[in-house]
Amino acid sequence: MSSLLALFLADFIVRTSYQIGKAPVLPVFAHGLGASPLLLGAIVSVSTATGFFLKPLFGLLSDYRGRWIWLMIGTTLFTLVPALYLFVKTPSDLFALRIIHGLATAVYGPVTLAYVASWRRNKAAEAFGWFGLARTLSYILGPLIGGAALTFAAPETIYAATCFLSALAFLPTLYVRNFDHVAKPPTWSLTEAIQVVLTCRPLFVLAIIEGTTYIAIYAVKAFLPVMALIAGYQPIEIGTFLALQEATNAILRPPMGRLADRTRPGLPLLLGLATLAAGLLVLSVGGPAQSIMLAVAVLIGAGQGAFGPATLSLVSIATPPQHLGLAFGSIGAIRNAGKIAGPIIAGALVSTLSYQAAFASIASIPLLLALWILVSPRHSPSALEYSAVTVKGSGPPQGKSPGN
Numbered sequence: 001m002s003s004l005l006a007l008f009l010a011d012f013i014v015r016t017s018y019q020i021g022k023a024p025v026l027p028v029f030a031h032g033l034g035a036s037p038l039l040l041g042a043i044v045s046v047s048t049a050t051g052f053f054l055k056p057l058f059g060l061l062s063d064y065r066g067r068w069i070w071l072m073i074g075t076t077l078f079t080l081v082p083a084l085y086l087f088v089k090t091p092s093d094l095f096a097l098r099i100i101h102g103l104a105t106a107v108y109g110p111v112t113l114a115y116v117a118s119w120r121r122n123k124a125a126e127a128f129g130w131f132g133l134a135r136t137l138s139y140i141l142g143p144l145i146g147g148a149a150l151t152f153a154a155p156e157t158i159y160a161a162t163c164f165l166s167a168l169a170f171l172p173t174l175y176v177r178n179f180d181h182v183a184k185p186p187t188w189s190l191t192e193a194i195q196v197v198l199t200c201r202p203l204f205v206l207a208i209i210e211g212t213t214y215i216a217i218y219a220v221k222a223f224l225p226v227m228a229l230i231a232g233y234q235p236i237e238i239g240t241f242l243a244l245q246e247a248t249n250a251i252l253r254p255p256m257g258r259l260a261d262r263t264r265p266g267l268p269l270l271l272g273l274a275t276l277a278a279g280l281l282v283l284s285v286g287g288p289a290q291s292i293m294l295a296v297a298v299l300i301g302a303g304q305g306a307f308g309p310a311t312l313s314l315v316s317i318a319t320p321p322q323h324l325g326l327a328f329g330s331i332g333a334i335r336n337a338g339k340i341a342g343p344i345i346a347g348a349l350v351s352t353l354s355y356q357a358a359f360a361s362i363a364s365i366p367l368l369l370a371l372w373i374l375v376s377p378r379h380s381p382s383a384l385e386y387s388a389v390t391v392k393g394s395g396p397p398q399g400k401s402p403g404n
Helices: 002-020 025-032 037-065 067-087 091-119 125-149 155-167 170-179 190-198 201-230 235-262 266-286 290-318 321-352 355-375 381-389
Strands: none
Touching (some): 002 067, 002 091, 002 125, 002 155, 002 170, 025 125, 037 091, 037 190, 037 321, 091 170, 091 290, 091 321, 125 155, 125 235, 190 321, 201 235, 266 355, 290 321, 321 355
């Protein structure tokens, strides 16, 4: 338990410092440098593209070279890169630096999840639920701190200040070194590792679920604020809707993880998809009334809180222990693809349909996923779990988890 707490603290510290430098600080910085709307959008999203390309690589390297060294590299990037914002003079400088800064999250994502999975091979969903609070809380605190800091400091100064906050993460990171017990393969075989991951049917299905679900979630993140502004809401009210969504996600992750462990991960997975679809349908039918917006925020947050730990638990069960980093890196890359595609797809829908019709169309994504899982015998929750536990080498290890 102490190892999980240390990893939680490290993740919470660096991700909060990273989120401080995102909305609203990053758009304000890019706008102040004279970035065009198109370039501003690229600056905001390019760090996600970095993760899309490099998360599988960093996960693979952690499988073969140990996770702790890569955790240290990620912490170092979070600590040192923000100081470089002091030297940014043009929008192109900022674009290039965001690519470099994205390396930090590309390292941390697969490595930390692989740590949790290796420590809790059996009944991991609740552990993922608690650990996921680090990222969710950073999404709430980061924008609040960044917005407050903008009232008295320039964006580049705010970035430099986050160096000191990120440096605090070295303390829990050093503690985690005592629990770096990676089941390393006896020989380096890139083709074997890729083949194991690509031929694992549960991972393939879970990648589809993660990627397409995040299309829906990030479509809402991009265009719900625009819809609310058109309806006459103030920015503080829109921020309240988004904060309520993340707070609901945070509150439900641990109990939904426990439900997945005590029943089956497929149950909260389906509940999450259905709840997310319900939220989008309520928005499309009810419009932007305040009570509707609040209900939608709760439903979407509840959907995220339900399916998130369950999906990660199934990935943990499905993957042989020596390939956990590559598996979580690959799932993370697919998730990033959904984050990139969501706003693009939503933009295309909004340009041809009304906002209500666009959100109704987006609601079909999680709804069709849930129906696909229910009606397909090969992709039902029980089939996924059975396939996962019978993957060679994927059974839970004997003995106690580190740090317990």
